[in-house]
Amino acid sequence: AQKITQTQPGMFVQEKEAVTLDCTYDTSDQSYGLFWYKQPSSGEMIFLIYQGSYDEQNATEGRYSLNFQKARKSANLVISASQLGDSAMYFCAMRSNSGYSTLTFGKGTMLLVSP
Amino acid sequence: TAGITQAPTSQILAAGRSMTLRCTQDMRHNAMYWYRQDLGLGLRLIHYSNTAGTTGKGEVPDGYSVSRANTDDFPLTLASAVPSQTSVYFCASSGLAGVGEQFFGPGTRLTVL
Numbered sequence: 059a060q061k062i063t064q065t066q067p068g069m070f071v072q073e074k075e076a077v078t079l080d081c082t083y084d085t086s087d088q089s090y091g092l093f094w095y096k097q098p099s100s101g102e103m104i105f106l107i108y109q110g111s112y113d114e115q116n117a118t119e120g121r122y123s124l125n126f127q128k129a130r131k132s133a134n135l136v137i138s139a140s141q142l143g144d145s146a147m148y149f150c151a152m153r154s155n156s157g158y159s160t161l162t163f164g165k166g167t168m169l170l171v172s173p
Numbered sequence: 174t175a176g177i178t179q180a181p182t183s184q185i186l187a188a189g190r191s192m193t194l195r196c197t198q199d200m201r202h203n204a205m206y207w208y209r210q211d212l213g214l215g216l217r218l219i220h221y222s223n224t225a226g227t228t229g230k231g232e233v234p235d236g237y238s239v240s241r242a243n244t245d246d247f248p249l250t251l252a253s254a255v256p257s258q259t260s261v262y263f264c265a266s267s268g269l270a271g272v273g274e275q276f277f278g279p280g281t282r283l284t285v286l
Contacts, residue, residue: 060218091248093274093275095277101261101279101280102277102280103216103263103265103277105274105275105276108274130272131264140198149215149216151216159274160206160231161206161216161218162207162218162232163216163217164215165213165214166215
């Protein structure tokens with residue numbers, strides 16, 4: 059069984075600072091994918107970034123990067139230069155590349171960016 | 174571009190009544206999914222379908238049924254609603270099962286009284 063753990067229920071950061079949202083995972087699979095989604099107060103789920111378990115480079119998408127440490131089974135999201143619009147709930151998710159290939163989500167971290 | 178549409182946006186339902194949540198995608202994605210989101214629990218998979226004509230059970234399937242008669246539609250039915258099914262329901266799709274990210278619909282907020 060897969061499990062995603064997000065230990066930070068809430069995080070606060072000042073505008074323009076960087077912030078790291080933690081995510082650890084548990085799986086016995088060798089091939090898997092890790093995802094981060096953003097959910098603003100409006101409720102929609104927005105895909106941010108993806109990391110494959112065999113990718114040697116950490117994934118980056120604009121101000122988002124994924125700090126992937128395979129041996130530690132962690133996939134932290136780093137947001138550089140935070141903006142007020144980054145205030146949202148952030149979910150880490152994992153997909154096994156065997157079996158039914160469905161996503162398992164963590165419970166989320168609420169990020170609040172202050173001016 | 175519409176992507177994924179869900180209907181209704183919100184609904185209040187009496188316990189014991191049945192209801193079908195509708196989900197339609199226009200991206201010709203093979204795989205579709207239903208999740209429920211509850212405060213403090215994140216998103217949990219109810220049912221999924223890797224391709225038209227097939228469905229599978231997720232983490233919390235009890236009390237729900239799905240069908241996948243064609244590629245575009247993936248309705249979720251509550252046969253006899255109970256208050257514990259009060260939640261926000263998200264439909265999602267991906268191009269192929271196990272490939273790429275999942276795209277989410279806007280959600281349906283369901284309250285069962």
